[in-house]
Amino acid sequence: MLGFGKLAKKVFGTPNDRLVKAARPIVEKVNALEAEFEKLTDEGIKDKTKELSDRAKSGESLDTLLPEAFANCREAAKRALGLRAFDVQLMGGVFLHQGNISEMKTGEGKTLVATFPAYLNALTGKGVHVVTVNDYLAKRDAEWMSNVFGALGMTTGVVYPQQPEDEKRAAYACDVTYATNNELGFDYLRDNMKGELADMSQREHHYAIVDEVDSILVDEARTPLIISGPSQDRTEMYVAIDKLIPDLQDDHYSLDEKSKNVTFTDEGNEFLEAHLQARGLLPEGQNLYDPESTTIVHHVNQGLRAHKLFTKDKDYIVRDAQVVLIDEFTGRMMAGRRLSDGLHQAIEAKEGCDIQPENVTLAQVTFQNYFRLYDKLGGMTGTAATEAEEFQEIYGLGVVEVPTNRGVARKDDDDAVYRTAREKFDAVVDTIKEAHEKGQPILVGTTSIEKSEFLSGLLEKAGVTHNVLNARQHEQEAQIVADAGKLNAVTIATNMAGRGTDIKLGGNVEFKVLEAIAASPEGDHEQIRADIEEAHKGDELAVKEAGGLFVLATERHESRRIDNQLRGRSGRQGDPGRSSFFLSLEDDLMRIFGSDRLDKVLSSLGMKEGEAIVHPWVNKSLERAQAKVEGRNFDIRKQLLKFDDVMNDQRKVxxxxxxxxxxxxxxxxxxxxxxxxxxxxxxxxxxxxxxxxxxxxxxxxxxxxxxxxxxxxxxxxxxxxxxxxxxxxxxxxxxxxxxxxxxxxxxxxxxxxxxxxxxxxxxxxxxxxxxxxxxxxxxxxxxxxxxxxxxxxxxxxxxxxxxxxxxxxxxxxxxxxxxxxxxRPISEEEQQQMQQEMVMRQQALMAQAQAGGAPQQENVEPTGKAVAEFDEGDPTTWGNPSRNDTCPCGSGKKFKHCHGRLA
Missing domain, CATH: 1.10.3060.10 (Helical scaffold and wing domains of SecA)
Known part of the structure; x- marks a missing residue:
């Protein structure tokens, strides 16, 4: 008898079914307009964009404009790329526009899907960001889809590391901008370190579509983006200042032990000026109140604090030639903790220790809080359902499974569990050899580079030709993935998320065409393409007869999502395929979740060497274990985010x-x-x-x-x-x-x-x-x-x-x-010199920030130019002389003893 929940689903459908059903009438409206838009000229398509944009800017809702916009975009894509979007692709676009994650299987054409909501939301003129996982994909997708957006009369930009500032600003000013999550986050931080509005790159955060959304918003969200850099190395300055401090007398400084503060008196300043100038640390004619003296004043202040406020064996100890702070409340050593702003270095100089550079965090943000800046967010991936709770709770994103264009024909085997890793790998090699002999392409998934290299060694001994996909260049990755569907191909990969290139049976036609054209640039390109497409049909048929792509995993990942990503590489667009997972009791997941009991069970069953246990119950048991690990990781991320939210509120202010x-x-x-x-x-x-x-x-x-x-x-x-x-x-x-x-x-x-x-x-x-x-x-x-x-x-x-x-x-x-x-006012020459220094410092700062790090900025007091002519007899033309300056009246006395004396 059916339970109530199952009965309700049978009668009313699942929540996902209801969302898909609600989207079908919208897709039908788009289809009904297709004949009308086919009649438009190329110029007519662009005119339509202008009309829709005017309507959007005048207040008409995007939901109302959606059918016309999607129909216009479909027609432009058909003409520019020769691709007509399927109904399920339009449906995926609808869910993206509504601020959801469209879960679409591998090979369903997510890159094209993104153009529909991107075009619709860009009609407002506020810009749309399409986010990818690496720079290669950002450039590739931008170049490919710019044909569609160009046909619609829209501009496309791409953002990448080390990009010239002018080019970056132009890219962000485009209607649609492609970029990686890292570059977007760093640009946000860099923008908020700039001093002029005109220097900022990003516009408002209107709408973003995140490709491989689970990888970016879950896997990579554990680590914040930080722009940091060492302060300038001033070891010699710390040492020189330290030698000066012991010569100070009691009347040179005032110490307030209650507030733990110490400052120089006027006498102390005079003493410092004389001794700093004598030692060549302060240029002749320059005093401590000049803007140019900011750094020196900072150093002498920190030196004074180090000597008068910090006591050895009370506030810190010296251990292994390092200054280690002591917690005043517990009396425990705080290893690794350092005082900021050069104070720790001043104490190191005092104790004669090696002076270590200080790393300064200039700005930081987590991916969670960066992407929550957007008014609206959408995402695409083949595997999001297992993390649906996290997406909803943290980002307010629903997950909708979009039906495939054709039914999935892939055969998914039950997991095979062996007692030892050796038995497992022996079985893996035997299975690969068996499939390889009949020409079936095989994609082997491993959980680490170390294991992929170990398996590669076993295959070499067995005489099986193969490719290993690990930390190589993205372009090479794309080539290896494109070749993974060829007859007899064996590919070992560590992680198949976000590769961005389909594994097509028989090989990737586009890559073959590009290779052939590169080899024969003078040849007839159309004929080359026709010949390759004809030959590809035979290759594709041969691979299908061999059983399609065989995905063989050597271990389960702690996340079901990663396993599903690997499995989903096979059986794209209704192709035949097969997936198998080979496990052992020595695998991490099995070892952590009660393998002792399982080992006893397997021993009592009298399993022979090389035999495996294969049963659906094992699959379910493992998935439950994975769900527990996922839940624990989510709790950790959620707790971290609660702490970061506190800083985020302050960052926004x-x-x-x-x-x-x-x-x-x-x-x-x-x-x-x-x-x-x-x-x-x-x-x-x-x-x-x-x-x-x-x-x-x-x-x-x-x-x-x-x-x-x-x-x-x-x-x-x-x-x-x-x-x-x-x-x-x-x-x-x-x-x-x-x-x-x-x-x-x-x-x-x-x-x-x-x-x-x-x-x-x-x-x-x-x-x-x-x-x-x-x-x-x-x-x-x-x-x-x-x-x-x-x-x-x-x-x-x-x-x-x-x-x-x-x-x-x-x-x-x-x-x-x-x-x-x-x-105070300065001369024309001083002003020019300081402006040059400030420009050079800002350029150096931004150059390092571009690379993901920046030096600590020094505070240099900006100055203006005096407009009144100087007159010795008119104090109003003197500006604001420092108390220790020579009095402008010409008496030769210090200002504080002459016109500036205390009343």
Whole structure:
């Protein structure tokens, strides 16, 4: 008697059946239009594209336009490629447009299927990305399908590694762009490291069709894309600075042990300038406040911190000539953990250890979060059903099995299980020899390169000619796969996912034609093709009579999907074929899942040497084991994604803020708001609310206003006035800071000031985000231990990451305000020199980012050119002299002891 579930399926059909049934009327509408579109001229097809595009842009839904668009695309493909799309291919296109994964068997023409939804969605003018697994396929598919899109009046681009920037921007500007998942992700990260909108490559993320979607969104999604690179090697600088620090006196720095902070005093700065210049580290005439001194100031600050804040055998130990940090909470060594931003190198210099380069993560993103940027996503593969839950939960993608154009005629044998690997491989070689003798082409699947080479050695001993497909060039892969269907061919392959070339019985006609034309370029190409096609018919028939392609697998993979990919290579488009899996109790999957019990059972059955157990129950048992492994791997990926989602939310905020800054013409209001918030924080810190005036730290506020705001105002006198409160002082500080910045803007000129504000904002955001990524990386590595205290590591990570993000935004405001207050005008010559240096640095950065890595960017304060003529007697023309500069009035004194002296 049928169970209720089976009975319901028999009456109502499966959910998949209902989706397929719903798509049939749409396909019939497309077919009904075929005769009408056949009458169009080539120019008429392009005119139709323009008409459909205008309708789409005016608000007509793409679902309404679908029948006409698909009919137009089918006609263009028929004329450009000589291929008329089958109904099931149109159906696959419908599911892709609806934001699903179309599961289509190998050989059903997925490359052509993608043109239909790509064309329809490109009518909006927002661009469509077609994603492939390797650069060879991206270029091949783009070149092949550009004939179809060209006939429709649309442009096609392809993106590949090391591509010139102009060419890449042009490719992304096309209606349809072919690219690999890696290149798309890296370009997204590179774009968000650029300083100008015009330099960005990608447009909006409108719609993507992912080929071999299971390989890209599941298998490759375990590893994030990271652009990283070492900081510049400054070993000599660390050592030179380290020799200078012990000479400092107590009055050269101020140490705040409570906040673990240490800074140089004015006396310390004077001491440093003199000694740095004496040692040739600071050029004559240059002081520590000049923009060119940024790197040196950074190094001396880190050297000071290394000596005064970090103590040997308390904060770290030296072990095997390496500085190993100690966890302040547990007292345990944190091997492999390093302090960022050159601080670890400063400690290594202090202890006389080898100074190791620091790798800096500049940007990172996971494939899951990159592809979730798209408004709509579609995917194609031959094997997605086993991962349907993951696709739905993470990407919101449904999986629809599209019927084949012709029924599957392949014969799938039950698995044969042997006791030992030796017996299994003996049986594999015997089976291959038997099939080879009758001319049947054989594709042998292995799980590793090592095993494929082992089997290759056995076949060589047996005298069987064969090809081995492993980590060779993609072009050679395509050739080997194309030849795998020839009579007598034996091909050993490690993984058949995403090869992109059909195994056609008798061999691939197109490859044969290309080979013949290359050998005889002067010959009659049409005649060559006709001769080869005629000869191919005989070859194809001979292979079919031999039984079609025989897929022989030497092991089960831990994922059913990979097994199905291999099996699906045989029996394309109704061709005959056969698949067999040969296993042993020594295989990884069998060994892990209870082979001892199975071994006893097989022994008690009295199995002889070389005998195999073959039964459907064994298949089902193995598939259950595989399903468990798949479930475990999914749980791991899901947990990793939950952690990455926290960073992803922050990444979106930072990247959108960068874009807004680049798009804005005037950032003065944003900068002013930041300045006022910094002033509010300083006042609250030194003049706490609800406290008496005699409890205020007015001296601290005075020092902070000079350091962070660049204004020298009589804060102490203000606080002594009758009836003055903290709000009043805050307002006066705001007015003084705004006045100073307004004078600076007049001095630079409005346009130059706006450019300076934009560049400083962008550079500070980039630096802070880079530091934040490193902090989150460290947090992620330790937060798991919170589980021992019965606290959820994910919630702990969320809370602390949010606090760190808020802290990053606070320090961003402070750094931007401080940097802008210190910017000063420079001469024409200095400006030109610095602009050249910045251009060279940006080029070097992007060159390394193109290769998937980038050096750490240094923060160089952008500067503008003074517009007022300098006048010794007019302080308004002096710009913003540093306190240690010689006073511009010509007295010969330092500015701080002359016109810049404290009130």
């Amino acid at each position: 930072v990247f959108s803020q960068r874009r807004e800054i680049m798009e804005a013409a005037d950032l003065s209001e944003i900068v002013q708001d930041m300045r006022h918030e910094v002033i509010g924080d300083l006042v609250e810190q030194h003049l706490p609310p609800k406290t008496y005036a005699d409890q205020w730290d007015t001296e601290g506020l005075y020092a902070s206003s000079i350091e962070h705001l660049g204004v020298d105002v009589p804060v102490i006198e203000w606080a002594a006035e009758e009836g003055v409160d903290d709000d009043n002082i805050r307002e006066r500080l705001e007015d003084a800071a705004d006045e100073m910045m307004a004078a600076k803007a007049t001095n630079f000129g409005p346009d130059a000031m706006r450019m300076i504000e934009k560049q400083i904002l962008l550079q500070t955001i980039d630096t802070k985000w880079r530091e934040h990524l490193l902090t989150l990386e460290h947090l992620r590595s330790v937060v798991g231990f919170r589980g021992y205290a019965q606290r959820d590591p994910l919630n702990e990570y969320k809370n602390e990451a949010f606090q760190l993000f808020e802290s990053m935004l606070d320090s961003l405001r402070s750094d931007v305000t401080t940097t802008l207050s210190r910017v």
